[in-house]
Amino acid sequence: MNNIYLPHLMTIEDIYEEAPDVRTFSLAFKDRALADSFAFKTGQFGLYSAFGLGESTFCIASPPTRKHGIQCTFRKSGRVTGGLAGLSIGDTMGFRGPYGNWFPLDEWKGKDIVFIAGGIGLPPVRSVIWNVLDRRDEFGKITIVYGAKTVADLVYKSELALWDERGDVTLVQTVDPGGESPDWKGKIGFVPTVLEEAAPSPVNAVAVTCGPPIMIKFVIKALGKLGFADEAIYTTLENKMKCGVGKCGRCNVGDVYICKEGPVYTAAEIKKMYDDF
Amino acid sequence: MENALRKKARELLQNGEVKVVIGYGFNRRGTHVTPVFITKPEDVDRLVFNPRCVNNLSVYLTRKFKDIRAIGRPAIVAKGCDIKNIVVLIAEAQLKREDVYIIGMACNGMVYRQELWKGELKPEIMPTKCHNCDVRYPHLYDCVIGDKPAFVPPDKPVGMVFDKIKALDKMDSSGRWAFWVEEFSRCIKCYACRQVCSLCYCERCITEKNMPQWIETSAHPKGNLSWNLTRAMHLAGRCTFCGECERSCPVNIPLNLVNKKLIQVTEEAFDFRSGYDEKAHPPMIVFSPDDKENFIK
Amino acid sequence: MTDLFLKTEDLGRLIASVRDGGARFIAPSTDARQTAFKEVSGADEVVSDYILATNSYKEFLFPQTEVISTHKVMKDSVELKGVELEAQGTVIFGARPCEAASLAALGAVFTWDFVDEFYTKREADTVVIAVACTRGDDACFCTTVGLSPDATAGVDVMFKEADGGWAVARLTDKGSTFVEKHKDVFEKTACAPKPLFYPEKIKGVDVEKIKERLSNKGHYEDPVWPELARKCIGCGACTFTCPTCHCFDIIDEGTAYEGERRKNWDACQFDHFTLHASGHNPRDTQYKRWRNRFMCKFKFYPDKFSSKGCVGCGRCIRVCPVRLDITEVMEEMSKLP
Numbered sequence: 001m002n003n004i005y006l007p008h009l010m011t012i013e014d015i016y017e018e019a020p021d022v023r024t025f026s027l028a029f030k031d032r033a034l035a036d037s038f039a040f041k042t043g044q045f046g047l048y049s050a051f052g053l054g055e056s057t058f059c060i061a062s063p064p065t066r067k068h069g070i071q072c073t074f075r076k077s078g079r080v081t082g083g084l085a086g087l088s089i090g091d092t093m094g095f096r097g098p099y100g101n102w103f104p105l106d107e108w109k110g111k112d113i114v115f116i117a118g119g120i121g122l123p124p125v126r127s128v129i130w131n132v133l134d135r136r137d138e139f140g141k142i143t144i145v146y147g148a149k150t151v152a153d154l155v156y157k158s159e160l161a162l163w164d165e166r167g168d169v170t171l172v173q174t175v176d177p178g179g180e181s182p183d184w185k186g187k188i189g190f191v192p193t194v195l196e197e198a199a200p201s202p203v204n205a206v207a208v209t210c211g212p213p214i215m216i217k218f219v220i221k222a223l224g225k226l227g228f229a230d231e232a233i234y235t236t237l238e239n240k241m242k243c244g245v246g247k248c249g250r251c252n253v254g255d256v257y258i259c260k261e262g263p264v265y266t267a268a269e270i271k272k273m274y275d276d277f
Numbered sequence: 278m279e280n281a282l283r284k285k286a287r288e289l290l291q292n293g294e295v296k297v298v299i300g301y302g303f304n305r306r307g308t309h310v311t312p313v314f315i316t317k318p319e320d321v322d323r324l325v326f327n328p329r330c331v332n333n334l335s336v337y338l339t340r341k342f343k344d345i346r347a348i349g350r351p352a353i354v355a356k357g358c359d360i361k362n363i364v365v366l367i368a369e370a371q372l373k374r375e376d377v378y379i380i381g382m383a384c385n386g387m388v389y390r391q392e393l394w395k396g397e398l399k400p401e402i403m404p405t406k407c408h409n410c411d412v413r414y415p416h417l418y419d420c421v422i423g424d425k426p427a428f429v430p431p432d433k434p435v436g437m438v439f440d441k442i443k444a445l446d447k448m449d450s451s452g453r454w455a456f457w458v459e460e461f462s463r464c465i466k467c468y469a470c471r472q473v474c475s476l477c478y479c480e481r482c483i484t485e486k487n488m489p490q491w492i493e494t495s496a497h498p499k500g501n502l503s504w505n506l507t508r509a510m511h512l513a514g515r516c517t518f519c520g521e522c523e524r525s526c527p528v529n530i531p532l533n534l535v536n537k538k539l540i541q542v543t544e545e546a547f548d549f550r551s552g553y554d555e556k557a558h559p560p561m562i563v564f565s566p567d568d569k570e571n572f573i574k
Numbered sequence: 575m576t577d578l579f580l581k582t583e584d585l586g587r588l589i590a591s592v593r594d595g596g597a598r599f600i601a602p603s604t605d606a607r608q609t610a611f612k613e614v615s616g617a618d619e620v621v622s623d624y625i626l627a628t629n630s631y632k633e634f635l636f637p638q639t640e641v642i643s644t645h646k647v648m649k650d651s652v653e654l655k656g657v658e659l660e661a662q663g664t665v666i667f668g669a670r671p672c673e674a675a676s677l678a679a680l681g682a683v684f685t686w687d688f689v690d691e692f693y694t695k696r697e698a699d700t701v702v703i704a705v706a707c708t709r710g711d712d713a714c715f716c717t718t719v720g721l722s723p724d725a726t727a728g729v730d731v732m733f734k735e736a737d738g739g740w741a742v743a744r745l746t747d748k749g750s751t752f753v754e755k756h757k758d759v760f761e762k763t764a765c766a767p768k769p770l771f772y773p774e775k776i777k778g779v780d781v782e783k784i785k786e787r788l789s790n791k792g793h794y795e796d797p798v799w800p801e802l803a804r805k806c807i808g809c810g811a812c813t814f815t816c817p818t819c820h821c822f823d824i825i826d827e828g829t830a831y832e833g834e835r836r837k838n839w840d841a842c843q844f845d846h847f848t849l850h851a852s853g854h855n856p857r858d859t860q861y862k863r864w865r866n867r868f869m870c871k872f873k874f875y876p877d878k879f880s881s882k883g884c885v886g887c888g889r890c891i892r893v894c895p896v897r898l899d900i901t902e903v904m905e906e907m908s909k910l911p
Contacts, residue, residue, distance in 0.1 A: 001656070001657075001658050001659055001691050001695070002689070002691055003642065003643065003656035003657065003691065003692075004688045004689065004690060004691075005642045005643065005656075005690075005824065005835070005837065006642070006643055006654070006656040007654070009651075009652060009654060051645040051647050051652050051654070051826065051833075052645065052647060052826050052828060052829070052830050052831070052832075052833050053826055054824070054825055054826045054835075055824060056851075077851040077852065078487075078488070078851040079487045079488050079490075081851065082488065090650070092647075092650075092651055092652040093652075094652075094654070212852075213854065238850075239848065239850070239856065240847075240848050240849065240850055240851075242822070242823055242824045242840075243822070243824065245687070245688035246683070246686050246687060246688065247683060247684060247686075247688070247690055247820070247822070248821055248822050248823070248824070248840070249683075249820060249821030249822070249840075249842060249870075250821065250840070250842070250847055250848050252866075252870075252874070253856070254794075254869070254874070255869075255873065255874040255877060255878065260686070260687065274791060274794050274869075275791075275794060275795065276794075276856055276857065276862070276866070277856050304897055304899055304902065305899070305902050305905070306712060306899075308712045309897045310897075311805065311896060311897040311898075311899075312805040312896050313805075314804055314805070332895070332896060336807060337805075341807075341808070342860075343859065344800055344804060344859055344860070344861065345804065391897075460606075463606060465629075465638060465810075465814045465839070466638075466810070466814075466838075466839070467809050467810035467811045467813075467814045467841070468809050468810060468844070469807075469809035469810070469811045469895055471809070472807040472808050472809035472895075473807050473809065473895045473896075481846075485846050490827075493827055494823070494825060494838060495639040495825070495827060495836050495838050496638045496639050496838065496839070497639050500639075521895070524895065525809070525811070525895035527628060527811045527814070527815055527893045528606070528608070528610075528628070528629075529606050529607050529608050
């Protein structure tokens with residue numbers, strides 16, 4: 001019997017502490033054949049199991065261009081994520097996916113790309129960033145605007161450093177006022193404001209954003225001011241999910257099922273949805 | 278009586294004393310009585326009062342109903358039994374007395390369920406609470422509509438619930454256990470009992486707390502038993518026997534039985550009856566050196 | 575073909591014949607002061623003077639709680655086993671034609687791209703015998719949503735009450751196979767069925783128009799929604815008795831070392847249904863939850879699955895502790911410009 005709710009077993013190969021209560025797991029499929037055949041596209045998500053506690057939904061935070069297993073990044077905030085946070089390297093957890101749609105990278109060939117992320121919204125964007133950087137020649141200018149509440153809350157700190165060092169990426173980092181440390185060299189201010197100051201050109205460009213709902217709302221406004229068309233602004237939505245496959249009935253925003261028709265949407269598509277966020 | 282009620286409601290809305298009157302009205306097809314929220318003086322004629330006004334509207338005074346609270350100060354059409362719940366809400370600091378205008382309704386009894394109504398209120402279609410009611414003339418109010426009913430409750434309570442409790446008390450514990458496991462096995466975890474109860478006002482119910490998972494949410498015998506027993510315990514010494522949970526249960530679980538039994542137990546142990554004194558705290562939230570310890574075995 | 579007849583006294587033979595074949599026979603039966611679908615072993619348990627069973631028979635295809643996998647957490651590994659469902663043949667007797675129409679909606683959602691075999695395996699092994707309605711009440715509104723007391727959607731075999739028994743019509747291949755298998759209990763005589771009960775079509779309500787109105791996003795924030803839903807107490811009685819509601823939860827139960835994963839009915843009316851771990855809740859007030867349920871029935875389902883989201887059985891009206899009547903909302907929605 002094909003049980004669509006049955007997860008694959010994964011081994012936790014590595015754990016990175018990203019920020020307070022935020023962790024990244026590197027996961028490898030226990031099933032060798034599956035490890036070879038597994039494929040996904042950037043932007044897709046999965047359901048991750050802490051056995052005995054349940055399942056939680058996060059994006060696949062690693063890019064499909066890195067072929068060794070997958071990574072996920074999550075904040076410890078509830079029963080399942082609390083359980084996952086209690087696991088160690090070598091432990092077993094569950095994964096089912098990949099589910100949902102993806103960022104249309106092939107349509108972006110030759111274009112500039114602006115990434116805007118806030119806090120724990122960076123993981124899905126990070127998958128796109130590495131995917132794009134691994135295919136660097138195919139795209140134009142790359143700008144990354146990333147902010148968090150405080151310096152401590154910035155995730156992927158070592159990768160931020162890598163992007164900062166690269167000559168072919170413009171990285172703007174910011175923290176909310178009051179969140180800076182004495183040695184902070186980045187900007188101080190909210191992401192939408194910092195984005196407007198950075199003023200990336202909208203000509204032949206797309207923008208990819210993810211973060212708290214309120215940030216996304218203002219980022220879309222800021223991008224509009226900068227001249228980005230709604231069709232050129234991409235984001236990934238999240239909602240509470242249980243099945244991930246269009247059955248359990250809770251992730252819908254009006255008539256749109258985030259798990260099946262999303263999670264990746266353009267701002268133009270979002271504006272057509274019922275106001276059910 | 279309805280005229281006096283409408284007049285009062287109109288007056289309260291007109292002079293701005295209240296912003297909404299929570300009362301009873303007919304549904305559109307005129308087949309059933311349903312809660313109505315009157316915010317305009319010209320709509321007061323929708324208000325009715327008759328033996329089918331079974332709902333305990335005090336649930337709409339709780340913080341579960343933020344939209345209703347947002348309208349402004351309410352007046353509530355309340356029978357004596359409903360007022361008991363308002364008393365508990367005040368005693369438990371969910372409501373200040375001045376936050377609500379109580380339109381007390383003198384009452385001659387209600388039907389157990391609206392579907393039983395065939396045009397006449399006969400004793401056999403009335404719930405046990407009505408047969409023993411000592412608040413047919415309200416005990417806490419801002420005004421009362423109607424005359425004092427002549428009814429005097431019997432010295433010894435009567436009714437099906439008491440008969441059944443006696444029968445259950447005569448059984449041994451395994452018999453009682455089997456009875457309740459069977460009754461609760463039908464539970465579908467729709468939580469109508471909780472949602473309709475004005476004393477179940479927690480914003481996050483224990484069954485929704487999952488760190489740890491106190492109650493298994495599955496509707497299997499174990500989960501059903503732990504849900505129903507936990508809810509009963511949370512109502513011990515607080516429940517006023519309004520009967521809304523049993524009335525609302527889509528699978529006919531006799532919740533009145535378990536609630537009445539706990540009312541009897543708390544009354545015996547603490548000499549406390551819930552719903553009469555808004556200044557008295559329920560026994561389960563106060564400690565007294567005189568509390569009995571005979572339950573420690 | 576309506577040339578068969580089942581005598582009232584032969585229902586017991588039919589039940590025995592079905593059960594001898596290893597299938598369960600589900601029928602309306604009165605227990606605990608109400609008539610509900612349950613498995614019966616003889617005709618004496620089956621009642622006929624009911625309007626509609628209080629539960630919908632969906633629970634025999636989509637149980638309220640079911641184990642989907644089991645797990646054992648060991649020191650170095652996890653033993654995970656998916657449940658291999660052995661669907662038991664099921665005969666649903668005494669379904670009403672309204673609720674039978676709900677199978678199209680359930681089937682659509684459970685097979686939409688990903689196939690939930692827990693549902694499809696059971697459904698494939700289920701025969702629905704509907705008994706056309708000769709009685710109803712003021713909550714019935716099948717005619718308003720385009721159905722009727724002898725509507726055939728989702729029905730394999732239609733029974734119509736007649737003097738001394740039922741006129742039997744085979745409507746699907748599954749139904750024909752069923753009748754063929756138990757042919758000994760049926761008689762080959764035609765008969766005149768009793769008149770049916772047609773609920774009055776509610777004036778001014780047009781489901782097609784409602785769908786159109788709901789497509790206008792301007793109506794999404796119409797003040798009529800909070801007004802209509804104000805009395806809703808947020809329980810799940812309507813969704814759990816509804817034959818088309820399908821929402822569920824997935825939870826783990828057991829100890830830290832051993833347990834099972836279950837698929838449990840859930841209700842969009844519960845406030846934590848859509849609550850994010852962050853505390854954000856897209857449907858944070860009751861009217862938004864109620865609006866979602868209504869739109870799901872009259873807009874999202876018809877659009878997405880080309881199926882009826884509401885079959886007019888009226889269970890949600892009968893069971894509602896505050897008598898929130900969905901037909902009143904339909905009337906209001908029909909009035910929107």
